[in-house]
Amino acid sequence: MSEHDNDRSSGGYHHHHYNDAKHQQLSQYYKQNTGYNKPLTSDTGKKISNDNWSLRAGQRGPTLFEDHHFYKKQSHFNRERIPEKVVHARGDGAYGEFELYKSMRHVTRAHFLQEPGTKTPVFTRFSNFIGSKGSKDTAIDIRGFATKFYTQEGNYDMLSLSFAIFSIMDAMKFPDFVHAVKPNPKTGVPQATVAHEHAWDYVANNQEIAHFIMWLMSERGRPRSWRMMEGWPVNTFRFINDRGQSTFVRFVWKPVLGVHSLMLDEANIIGGVDPDFHRRDLHEAIECGAYPEYELGVQMIPEGEEYNYNFDILDDTKLWPEDVIPVEIIGKMTLNRLVENHFAEEEQSSFDPSTLVPGINFTNDPVLQGRSFAYRDTDYHRLGTGNINNIPVNQPIAEANTNQQDSYVRHQIDVDDVNYKDNQLAGNTPYVTPPEQGGFSHYPEQVQGYKTRERPGPSFYDFFSQARLFWNSMTHVEKQHIIETFIFHLSYVPTKGIRQQVVDMFASVDQGMAAAIADGTGVNPPEGSHVPVYDSSPGLSEANTPHYAYTQKVGVLINDGFHGEEVRHTLDTLKQNGVFMDVISDHLGTIVGSDGTAIEVNKTFTSTYPVLYDSLYVVGGRPRHSEASFRYDVMDFLHSAYKHYKPIGLATTGQHFLRPTHENNLSGVVFAASNPDFAHDFVHAIACQRFWDRT
Numbered sequence: 001m002s003e004h005d006n007d008r009s010s011g012g013y014h015h016h017h018y019n020d021a022k023h024q025q026l027s028q029y030y031k032q033n034t035g036y037n038k039p040l041t042s043d044t045g046k047k048i049s050n051d052n053w054s055l056r057a058g059q060r061g062p063t064l065f066e067d068h069h070f071y072k073k074q075s076h077f078n079r080e081r082i083p084e085k086v087v088h089a090r091g092d093g094a095y096g097e098f099e100l101y102k103s104m105r106h107v108t109r110a111h112f113l114q115e116p117g118t119k120t121p122v123f124t125r126f127s128n129f130i131g132s133k134g135s136k137d138t139a140i141d142i143r144g145f146a147t148k149f150y151t152q153e154g155n156y157d158m159l160s161l162s163f164a165i166f167s168i169m170d171a172m173k174f175p176d177f178v179h180a181v182k183p184n185p186k187t188g189v190p191q192a193t194v195a196h197e198h199a200w201d202y203v204a205n206n207q208e209i210a211h212f213i214m215w216l217m218s219e220r221g222r223p224r225s226w227r228m229m230e231g232w233p234v235n236t237f238r239f240i241n242d243r244g245q246s247t248f249v250r251f252v253w254k255p256v257l258g259v260h261s262l263m264l265d266e267a268n269i270i271g272g273v274d275p276d277f278h279r280r281d282l283h284e285a286i287e288c289g290a291y292p293e294y295e296l297g298v299q300m301i302p303e304g305e306e307y308n309y310n311f312d313i314l315d316d317t318k319l320w321p322e323d324v325i326p327v328e329i330i331g332k333m334t335l336n337r338l339v340e341n342h343f344a345e346e347e348q349s350s351f352d353p354s355t356l357v358p359g360i361n362f363t364n365d366p367v368l369q370g371r372s373f374a375y376r377d378t379d380y381h382r383l384g385t386g387n388i389n390n391i392p393v394n395q396p397i398a399e400a401n402t403n404q405q406d407s408y409v410r411h412q413i414d415v416d417d418v419n420y421k422d423n424q425l426a427g428n429t430p431y432v433t434p435p436e437q438g439g440f441s442h443y444p445e446q447v448q449g450y451k452t453r454e455r456p457g458p459s460f461y462d463f464f465s466q467a468r469l470f471w472n473s474m475t476h477v478e479k480q481h482i483i484e485t486f487i488f489h490l491s492y493v494p495t496k497g498i499r500q501q502v503v504d505m506f507a508s509v510d511q512g513m514a515a516a517i518a519d520g521t522g523v524n525p526p527e528g529s530h531v532p533v534y535d536s537s538p539g540l541s542e543a544n545t546p547h548y549a550y551t552q553k554v555g556v557l558i559n560d561g562f563h564g565e566e567v568r569h570t571l572d573t574l575k576q577n578g579v580f581m582d583v584i585s586d587h588l589g590t591i592v593g594s595d596g597t598a599i600e601v602n603k604t605f606t607s608t609y610p611v612l613y614d615s616l617y618v619v620g621g622r623p624r625h626s627e628a629s630f631r632y633d634v635m636d637f638l639h640s641a642y643k644h645y646k647p648i649g650l651a652t653t654g655q656h657f658l659r660p661t662h663e664n665n666l667s668g669v670v671f672a673a674s675n676p677d678f679a680h681d682f683v684h685a686i687a688c689q690r691f692w693d694r695t
């Protein structure tokens with residue numbers, strides 16, 4: 001059930017003092033170049049006397065090669081860029097901590113999962129999958145959600161995606177899938193989208209992707225915020241306890257604020273008017289102490305029970321329905337600190353699913369097996385060195401002693417003269433640690449068989465059952481959005497035969513859905529019908545997620561002459577409920593109410609857009625310049641918010657902007673006129689977020 005609860009914010013934002021082991025370690029590397037008594041120098045420490053004019057032979061003469069300050073300044077600059085990540089290029093991250101709620105000792109010996117209350121420093125990087133580093137945050141795309149736990153027993157990287165499932169059944173297909181969704185190799189377009197022919201040619205001819213496409217076409221493909229998005233490591237891992245027993249496990253991050261999304265055209269428009277929408281949102285939240293929080297859940301299947309299900313636990317195109325295998329919440333991550341330097345910490349961060357700790361192991365999931373090689377390999381190329389874990393963000397807080405040597409830019413100065421194993425000269429150190437004493441070991445799973453390229457089991461041929469389970473779990477509104485999103489994307493596919501193939505393929509998910517897509521995209525109705533799956537999994541629908549007013553963003557449309565007491569009370573109530581606000585008018589500066597109340601304006605109608613707000617508070621007032629243009633601007637915002645089903649509050653001075661007619665039902669519109677509870681009612685509406693019954 002939807003939970004419209006504003007109470008969690010009643011204390012306002014929480015502030016927090018951090019001084020964890022990772023922060024202390026990073027502090028050693030902070031370098032300040034500006035400030036009192038800071039002369040400009042070369043990188044070798046020589047003071048510079050002129051940083052504006054190059055050294056020339058004569059006042060109007062050519063620059064001299066001898067101007068080493070000029071050429072070093074230029075040549076260092078020329079080398080600033082490194083290759084962007086081959087996928088997940090666009091991202092941003094923050095530090096924080098993970099706190100364990102309950103001991104998982106019975107299933108795993110992982111140190112950070114033993115004692116309730118244990119806090120582990122973390123760094124989390126959110127990313128888009130398809131687009132380049134310079135693309136847009138709100139692309140219709142799957143997101144990455146990669147967390148590095150700096151545990152006492154070494155780093156543990158948990159790489160999640162915003163979907164519970166992935167697009168391929170074997171890592172072999174990854175380059176094909178990525179090539180197909182990335183820009184056309186000939187033209188280099190389009191950027192950060194699957195609205196193009198290659199993507200759908202791939203889909204139609206690699207039908208194991210059906211379930212993934214259902215998620216991508218749904219609300220899940222366009223999160224409102226990284227703070228309101230789930231994270232799924234997708235692949236099946238193993239927990240290993242101190243008796244060596246194994247339990248299959250899938251993890252999930254559940255955002256405390258619930259899972260919420262943008263509408264298709266909002267996401268498309270925001271991509272242009274604020275390409276940094278998600279990173280701006282993360283910064284805003286952390287800077288004011290509204291720290292993003294995610295609870296960690298586990299789904300577990302004991303070794304020996306892996307064949308009890310109608311899906312294969314090694315198949316990452318299938319999820320483990322929460323109704324069948326419950327999610328057990330075991331802890332919470334709080335992100336409370338932004339990076340100091342985007343390149344040094346975010347761009348140089350390196351994640352790798354094989355960065356494991358004792359107590360967590362791989363399974364034979366064929367995608368996971370391929371991933372164990374891919375990440376370190378790509379980072380050798382991208383970061384250009386073997387010394388990836390010398391980079392401060394990647395350094396463990398646990399002591400690392402290796403026999404690895406040299407490579408580009410080795411910062412650490414290894415002072416030993418013995419660098420091999422086994423040895424006598426260094427007392428055979430660094431020594432190996434047996435598993436019983438905390439050394440990492442691989443689960444001694446028994447394997448036998450012929451070398452083969454066969455599928456691991458018959459359910460690896462079932463592409464549609466869970467895609468239909470997903471469809472069955474959607475509300476009517478969510479189903480309509482899926483159909484629209486298909487039509488939007490297929491409208492960018494000129495070859496009719498591909499559109500037809502896609503429609504025929506998705507008839508296996510739902511006949512009616514495919515017929516509606518056919519209708520919208522000018523192809524024949526599908527011939528086949530869907531697979532006979534009747535169950536649903538309610539947790540997959542965003543209708544069943546918590547809803548809060550906390551951190552929802554309100555645009556306040558206001559001008560001079562507003563009703564001072566009414567507006568002050570409303571804004572105070574919004575603030576007490578942790579609602580974010582922009583005050584928008586036709587000019588920056590201060591505006592003054594009827595009783596002399598002054599309010600600072602931080603956005604103008606020309607510098608912001610209605611799609612950037614979750615709801616509007618329409619106050620109105622006396623325009624500074626033109627009555628007509630103020631009215632048009634307010635009406636533009638109102639139209640957009642109204643059509644996107646957003647909550648709208650109208651002050652007594654603003655009520656004339658929106659009137660009941662025989663065509664509208666004004667659901668989610670709250671009037672202040674003769675309503676002493678307006679502020680409270682408006683906060684309640686903000687918590688509801690969308691009013692889908694609006695006409």
Ligand code: HEM
Nearest residue numbers: 085086088125144145146159160166171174234370374378
């Ligand atoms: C269930 C499947 C998968 C999950 C959960 C997943 C997750 C992620 C995440 C979260 C990132 C971003 C890391 C960051 O923020 O730096 C990433 C990057 C990447 N993934 Fe995956 N991925 C999956 C499948 C694959 C497969 C099958 C391959 C290849 C065999 C692959 C190769 C890569 C590569 C090369 C990068 C870029 C890493 C970098 O340059 O730093 N992924 N993946």
